[in-house]
Amino acid sequence: MSTSVGQHLLTFHPAGVYREIQQALTKEGIMNVVIVGAGPTGLMLAGDLAQAGIEVTILERRASTEANTTRAFGVHARTLEQLDIRGLADRLPGQKVSGVRLFAKARIDLSSLPTRFNYLLITPQYEVEKLLRERAERLGVKIEHGQEVIGLSQNADSVTVKTTTSTWEAKYVVGTDGVRSKVRELIGLPFPGKSVVKSIMLADVRLDTRPQEAVTVNAVGDGFAFIAPFGDGWYRVFAWDRRKQVDDKAPLELSEVREVTKRALGTDMGMHDPRWMSRFHSDERQVPTYRKGRVFLAGDAAHCHSPAGGQGMNTGIQDAANLGWKLAAVLNGHADEQLLDTYQEERHPVGRAVLRSSGAIIRLAMVKSKAGQAIRNAICGFLLNKAKISRKAAGQISGIDIHYGGKTRASDIELETGRLFEALRGGRFVLVTNEARDTPDFVTTVKPKNPVAQPILVRPDGYVTDWDDAKYR
Structure with missing residues (x-):
């Protein structure tokens, strides 16, 4: 246990x-x-x-x-909340993306997440x-x-x-x-662990044509491409070519990135002037x-x-x-x-x-075969069109639904002065309570704007813990 x-x-x-x-x-x-x-x-x-x-x-x-x-x-919602607790989130530049399309019509909607940061920040x-x-x-x-x-x-x-x-x-x-x-x-x-995919190409580029969606991604049998905006005119491109698997240190030309992107997305969007390009391989290890x-x-x-x-x-x-x-x-x-x-x-x-x-x-x-891709697109599209499944996917990818057993994420509730996440900025425990209460020196007591049914003790990382379990004396 x-x-x-x-x-x-x-x-x-x-x-x-x-x-x-x-x-x-x-x-x-x-x-x-x-x-x-x-x-x-x-x-x-x-x-x-x-x-x-x-x-x-x-x-x-x-x-x-x-x-x-x-x-x-990209910075996801739960990470933005952690940065907000430290007074940093609103200072981070980038482009806000309300959803991410995975394949064809399969899209994860982030806009309904219960947070100020119901988006992915591309930065x-x-x-x-x-x-x-x-x-x-x-x-x-x-x-x-x-x-x-x-x-x-x-x-x-x-x-x-x-x-x-x-x-x-x-x-x-x-x-x-x-x-x-x-x-x-x-x-x-x-x-x-093991290596999952080799020779992924990365490039930060300019585009002549702006993508129709904020985050554009698609996979075909022999490759995939992903494009996301930084919000300042630069775009991050991931591309992978099943036909050409080379060492991470192999030279990389923009023409190779353009060719794979065009194959996967139907266009390379006129990418030019790369400021950085690299290859890497992706492992799964822990x-x-x-x-x-x-x-x-x-x-x-x-x-x-x-x-x-x-x-x-x-x-x-x-x-x-x-x-x-x-x-x-x-x-x-x-x-x-x-x-x-x-x-x-x-x-x-x-x-x-x-x-x-x-x-x-x-x-x-x-997935390599066209039949397999069609099945993938159909199943993912069908499932992510279901509100409950879509919400669960959004909660997982954003980190909002991460919990530690009975320790769940605290909502950023309104206080008589400010918000809970602002009260957490001192790196201390915060006790939300309707009435004054004696607490240890490392706990800040705050009063909610709207009364709470019982006191809420929040850890410095923004998770609710149990007051009785804490055994303060």
């Missing part, structure tokens, strides 16, 4: 005692948390920890001037990173560039990380260093455990899957939202260390579900 998160929340340790602990650790040269990897997952986690007063340093292999050209292109990953980096640095996070990890060891009290230039010691280490994670390798965790001792894995270091559904960056950011407040609670003396085990219990099943859903979409896209 999964252990309740609330069972590990303890009596608040007096601030003076905690300061003494922190000072002792500092004297010994032991940091609180070292994060390896400055992508969206690492930056999100670092910002959350810093918000809670936790000392954190990010070690990043890339030089500070090196651009991060990555394939993530390049570097825009998300920019916001998260600014927040992390504003909160005091140190980002050390040019730090390639070459060694890692741990004992009962700390973890030592060696890079090509330095040695770092911390109470906890989190590997957010991507699919080829060095942290995962050094702690000896396997990454079981580590058996997201934690080994004092070392955790999150994002692509813990799980990877096909780009279908645009789940990768979103799942990583939500990993960080789950782990961050738990690490902070333990390090700030609000909870015992067993709380950290709930990260695996809650997030590993989510990663597994994403592998299954994105895998199903990519396999449907790769």
Whole structure:
């Protein structure tokens, strides 16, 4: 049986005692948390920890001037809610898309989702990173560039990380260093799975002709193509050619992307002036455990899957939202260390579900025969025209329906002053109640605009937890 998160929340340790602990650790040269990897997952986690007063340093292999050209292109509703909780969502540029067409008339409608963010926001990953980096640095996070990890060891009290230039010691280490994670390798965790599709082409291009739909996708027997707008005149193109399976490092010309796109969509829409092109292969892999001792894995270091559904960056950011407040609670003396085990219990099943859903979409896209394609289009179109099924698909792909057993997503209810997600911006628990109530120092009490039947306790990551289960004293 999964252990309740609330069972590990303890009596608040007096601030003076905690300061003494922190000072002792500092004297010994032991940091609180070292994060390896400055992508969206690492930056999100670092910002959350810093918000809670936790000392954190990010070690990043890339030089500070090196651009991060990555394939993530969209931010889903639940991730936007997490960014809203941090005061960032409304600052993120991009194009809002109310639905996604999969095949022929099969379309997932996002407009009816119960959220302010009832859409997919098409925006390049570097825009998300920019916001998260600014927040992390504003909160005091140190980002050390040019730090390639070459060694890692741990004992009962700390973890030592060696890079090509330095040695770092911390109470906890989190590997957010991507699919080829060095942290995962050094702690000896396997990454079981398989390659699903090879030689996918990516390109950011201009178009002469604007697509009829905001997100355009289609699959034919020997290939598929996907086009999405960034909202600034640039478009992201994914294309795959069954006829030409080459190594990821093979040269890529725009003419190849245009040819496959025309074959799949009937037109290449006059694409030109690519600013970036690349090939990659898509694997489905997941580590058996997201934690080994004092070392955790999150994002692509813990799980990877096909780009279908645009789940990768979103799942990583939500990993960080789950782990961050738990690490902070333990390090700030609000909870015992067993709380950290709930990260695996809650997030590993989510990663597994994403592998299954994105895998199903990519396999449907790769159906080769015309008869098979016709059956696929008919069945998917029929099912997604059913309101109940369409809503379930939208909830899954957007992350809105993610829950952790009895811990469900909190609605952004109106308060006497502002909204619930605004009240969560301090990184604290929030208790929504009609009447005043004594609470621990790490809980903010707010009054709803409309009375609630009973008090609602919301975790820092926006999930409702049970007050009795929390065992506050």
